[in-house]
Amino acid sequence: MGSTSAHNNGGLGRRDVIKRSAALGLITVPTMGFLSACATSGGGDDNDKKTETPKGETSAENPLGVKNGAALEAFIFKGGLGDQYAKDAEADYKTKYKADVKHTGTQQVGPKLTPRFAGGNPPDVIDNSGADHLDMNKLSSQGQLQDLKALLDAPSMDDPAKKIRDVIHPSTLDKGMHGDKFDVLYYAFTIYGTWYSQKLLDAKGWTYPKTLDEMVTLCGEIKKAGIAPWTYAGKFPYYVHFNLFAQIAKIGGIEPWIAIDNLEPKAWTSNDAVKQVVEHYEELAAKKYFLEGSQGLTHIQSQTAWTRNKAVFIPNGSWVENEAAPTTPKDFGMAVGALFDGTGDKMPTGTLRGEPSEPYIVSAKGKNPTGGMELLRIMLSKKHAQNFATKVKSLTCVQDATEGMTLSPGLASASKAVKAAGPNLISLQLQEWYPALTDEKIGGLTGQLLTGDLKAADWIKKTQAEADKVAKDSSVAKFKRTS
Structure with a gap:
């Protein structure tokens, strides 16, 4: 203590x-x-x-x-x-x-x-x-x-x-x-998203993808080049939620996400965007597009692997530029990308998760x-x-x-992304209001999803069950979001 x-x-x-x-x-x-x-x-x-x-x-x-x-x-x-x-x-x-x-x-x-x-x-x-x-x-x-x-x-x-x-x-x-x-x-005011090295992308002739499908295709090219497409903080898998949750809101729209924030029944299971996004992560895991051993890494270790170009992408917040500074090469060109387009999106290309922190x-x-x-x-x-x-x-x-x-490269990139997003900034409450649910319970399920030990359908079903438990737990203070 x-x-x-x-x-x-x-x-x-x-x-x-x-x-x-x-x-x-x-x-x-x-x-x-x-x-x-x-x-x-x-x-x-x-x-x-x-x-x-x-x-x-x-x-x-x-x-x-x-x-x-x-x-x-x-x-x-x-x-x-x-x-x-x-x-x-x-x-x-x-x-x-x-x-x-x-x-x-x-x-x-x-x-x-x-x-x-x-x-x-x-x-x-x-x-x-x-x-x-x-x-x-x-x-x-x-x-x-x-x-x-x-x-x-x-x-x-x-x-x-x-x-x-x-x-x-x-x-x-x-x-x-x-x-x-x-x-x-x-x-x-933190910008959450997919972070990468602009220098590495330019050197390899790769372009930051606009859609989930383009990301999967690019991951195949990256893997063939002998680099891991992704890494993440496996010891703290809730880092992945910085992207995963916002991607659901981007595709499905903010109203269905508000139902998730408010712990409403079937909010996870009835939202098609949840299925679309979680199945995307299931595919990344199945094709082994995560750096081997990522599940055992802390946030610092995963960031270090990333700044050393062992992986191209990492889900993170804009504090990463300062936190990873000791291992970041001067010409790394740290940058952040917007959320990806899926199918039938309710929010436009360029939508970004940016919110107070x-x-x-x-x-x-x-x-x-x-x-x-x-x-x-x-x-x-x-x-x-x-x-x-x-x-x-x-x-x-x-x-x-x-x-x-x-501004420094990462901050300049984040500021540019915010301007490009305009009013299309996503802000979520679930992780702030119910951290034990998101970071421990759902985080545990996400960890299993990314190692291929849990299927997308089971992740969704179990996540809904965990949210329902919190909704029914009178010892947990509840909060309601309207917009």
């Missing part, structure tokens, strides 16, 4: 917190290397009393009323994007409010913070990303997440005439809702939630949005922040 001393748990010993968390059902036993960590404040003792938030005077410069000298604790996921960009924003907070900022960068957000939430002593602001993240749905339903309406209504750092809600991507506002409460700020939350029961929101306001300035693009080669939710900047 990570090393957490007694004083960090509001006086509770770490073992007591873990015992209490287990007894309350707050800790989920991880499967397939994924921890769906749930957290709450337990109930009924002194640890559940909310600390009074230190308040300062509000002003044009300090619209949220941060108290001068009020310390801030930030817990930042340190994965593909690193955490320097957050430290840079924290430095501005520290200077502006003459306050100490305690920073923790980690890949184990859930394991380290489950006892903190259970002990009633969570940090103020958290980048809740990575495989081992906290279950935000449970946190929200238990009142642990700060309502961020005050942040949305605050003036932006760059133009006081514009509120924060006016400068961020509209989908960020939609995705951060739990019911009628906006309590998650997805800071990054990197979820930031502020603890309602932290010591300084006002400061947590102010840190996010600082991060949403053009200065820090551009710093993010420079440092981690990724877009933020701040609209038009990178205009006029010279």
Whole structure:
């Protein structure tokens, strides 16, 4: 669970917190290397009393009323994007409010913070990303997440005439809702898709395919050239869902996908696009178009195989450029392609999955939630949005922040793909709302599909059964999507 001393748990010993968390059902036993960590404040003792938030005077410069000298604790996921960009924003907070900022960068957000939430002593602001993240749905339903309406209504750092809600991507506002409460700020804007080396394609005379059938044909040519067409993170097969799920929505249309997001009966089995897409993956597996041994690779290992040209394509998000930088040749020409056309598509050629990512939350029961929101306001300035693009080669939710900047190859390709897609950007909720379902249960089935151990028809039937189980499970908080 990570090393957490007694004083960090509001006086509770770490073992007591873990015992209490287990007894309350707050800790989920991880499967397939994924921890769906749930957290709450337990109930009924002194640890559940909310600390009074230190308040300062509000002003044009300090619209949220941060108290001068009020310390801030930030817990930042340190994965593909690193955490320097957050430290840079924290430095501005520290200077502006003459306050100490305690920073923790980690890949184990859930394991380290489950006892903190259970002990009633969570940090103020958290980048809740990575495989081992906290279950935000449970946190929200238990009142642990700060309502961020005050942040949305605050003036932006760059133009006081514009509120924060006016400068961020509209989908960020939609995705951060739990019911009628906006309590998650997805800071990054990630482009998901099929990533490849433009240099390799050019050298071999290959063209990025437009259709699923063209992809199968090209895979045959690639295999004959002695290269694997595809690789993927077999240890975390939900990476494949970044493409697979969006491909279903592209072909079948967003309405049938909304039924999937809403866990409706027969949403998987009655959608012809599901059959079309899953059978495509079954064919790729049957023809052995995946790099041998991919099922045993982590995301880093699969990305390294890809940057070394052992495989041509990889399903991933736009953080990959930064995460794979240590092994990427300078002239690699990293690029991302749009979703493929199938048969009878409801969405046009060029449709792309692009959506808010990197979820930031502020603890309602932290010591300084006002400061947590102010840190996010600082991060949403053009200065820090551009710093993010420079440092981690990724877009933020701040609209038009990178205009006029010279972008890295992968980011330039992603930006071009977004412009080409226009309004045809797909955003999905299933993986955010029900990660245990998608990443563990369906992920396990996808792993079997890609090794040829599960047929498409069985994948669909079993996926529907798993979704039905979640739909009927009263212990899982449910959310409804209308558009």
